[in-house]
Amino acid sequence: MHIVVCIKQVPDSAQIRVHPVTNTIMRQGVPAIVNPYDLYSLEEALRLKDKYGGRVTVLSMGPPQAEAALRKAISFGADDAILVTDRVFAGSDTLATSYALASAIRQIQKDMPVDMVFAGKQTIDGDTAQVGPGIAKRLDMQLLTYVSSIPALDMENREITVERRAEGGVQVLRTKLPCLVTVLEGNNEMRFATMANMFRAARYPLKVWDKDGAGIEDITKTGLKGSPTIVSKVFAPTAKTVKAEIIDTESNQPKDLAVTLLAKMFTQHPQLQREIGKSAN
Amino acid sequence: MSDANETSQAPKKPAGRRKFELDPALAAYKGVWVFIEHERGKVHTVSWELLGEGRKLADKLGVELAGVVLGTPGDMSRSFCAEAFRHGADLCYLMEDELLKDYRNEPFTKGLTDLVNRYQPEILLLGATTQGRDLAGSVATTLQTGLTADCTELAIDPENRSLAATRPTFGGSLLCTIVTLNYRPQMATVRPRVMAMPERDESRSGRIVEHPLGIVEASIITKVLEFIPDNLQDKPQLAFADIIVAGGRGLKKPENFHLIWELAKVLGAEVGATRPLVQDGWVEADRQVGQSGKTVRPKLYIAAGISGAVQHRVGMEASDVIIAINSDPNAPIFDFATYGIVGNAMTILPALTEAFRQHLATAKLAG
Ligand SMILES: Cc1cc2nc3c(=O)[nH]c(=O)nc-3n(C[C@H](O)[C@H](O)[C@H](O)COP(=O)(O)OP(=O)(O)OC[C@H]3O[C@@H](n4cnc5c(N)ncnc54)[C@H](O)[C@@H]3O)c2cc1C
């Protein structure tokens, strides 16, 4: 069995700061990490490999530095890693990204058939959850999003059963390989890297593909040119003009503050009286 | 949105003020569509919220607003159309087939794609739910058009009639506006509760346009074996709560969180929390309010020990009245709360609980 896991290197958004005056992103010193959601899908792929054998290839499109994310994945136990990097991909939106990744996966297929592609639920920078479904459509694979568990995999009949998060419940689906799976967070945890894999990761001869290596046929479908969506402006959320009315009393005793607040609130928002009476009953 | 490599860079092709000529073939695309999402016989409320928003867009463009219903033949699908009219739709595209009983990517993608190609809407909106995102990503790729996820604001650019879709970016610290110029339809998803629920108008009706799905079960590879409904009793229902009491890191210790529960109990309110508390396991993930949690719109939101970070703010700022309790007079939450108390949450919360208890007791006596 051969699984390709798509991973993306992202800035650790918890550490991103916006310059208060210029409203630009201050990226200096913001560490790049593997998109956290991709680790859930990598772990799930590694578990399938543990159970059924086979290979796991990690694939990323990004700048040359994204190499670090791929080596990280090798240290967790992935077998092969491919970095797709070329200036033509700069400015890709999700449609152009899924085009490039699907094309790279076709190239991978030439060496070894791909049974499953795994993608993260979403990225923490793009945050769209669109690239996975996009790849599935382009490769004509069955799409299984928000998968919480994979109770059965029958390699003989090439059938997979998954539980998928739906609105208001869990759908149990059965489908055929090849398929694309996006994995829900919180159902597994990334294993620790073993010493042996860390050594392997450091020495691993990464495959780096440019547009030709990735088999890009139509260059107009990549990068900014191949992206239907255009960012027309970036701005900071506007501050509300009315600030909170600060409740002040002479004594500033909690009890006085609470009573004053209630009196004020019920005068200015009489409808809340009813609302609170209703809920409390 | 500019994803992959260059998310971080300033836009290279500012499109806002640029004049452009829409391809004549695309100018034929007219009308605003909302995909009516349903599961187990119930329409997801996000669809009605989207109809409310779609109505405004359609009126601005001077075009019709349509609901799109894919479902089984019979009364249920027709009742969904009727409800769509009451929530503002002028017409509904209805695709009825037994194969559309449960949501599955393949037949729904085919159905919605066919409808778009046949009737050519300029805007197509879906809920940013597990179903809507699964479908939207597939349909946009099949149609080779632009899709903007998780929008918080939708508007029409007066200059070129295109959809200006605004969404948070960079982990929510900034917003960006995204347009899809020479592609149709312009697609966007919006999370539940981000848009207001429109007024329901019993007297409204509309026309139904039917279209066949035209495939057979044998051609669909994925089968639904089972649907295990969530046990709703076990799950917090924040999205539709009228009153929410929420706590943040200012509560200092998990033991102090009971102060939130006590106030909530007196008010009959739901309990919410900020992300750090969820991550530290004080409360379950379903109680997280904010960008990566739930969006809520209660009539009253009480925030104790919450700084008001933008990622929390986007999930609750649509609340009618916000009471903030924070020991720091400069906490950002005071910039958008209705009422603020500067003080220690550990002493204010019990006082507030007592004040509400007394208020309710008096109100009851008064009848
Ligand atoms: C990609 C991303 C997504 C995120 N999504 C979410 C999300 O969905 N929801 C969310 O909530 N956060 C989210 N966050 C985190 C968010 O940025 C903030 O870190 C978080 O909201 C802060 O939580 P807090 O207000 O509880 O803690 P803090 O920011 O630490 O604030 C604690 C506040 O308590 C006050 N305080 C201290 N002592 C007392 C006292 N005795 N009495 C009263 N007040 C006191 C302090 O003055 C301070 O203002 C996200 C972040 C990122 C990067």
Ligand SMILES: Nc1ncnc2c1ncn2[C@@H]1O[C@H](COP(=O)(O)O)[C@@H](O)[C@H]1O
């Ligand atoms: N540049 C990329 N390289 C590899 N995988 C990607 C890339 N962008 C997105 N993905 C995959 O697609 C998923 C969804 O991304 P997004 O649509 O940006 O939320 C991610 O979790 C990754 O698995």
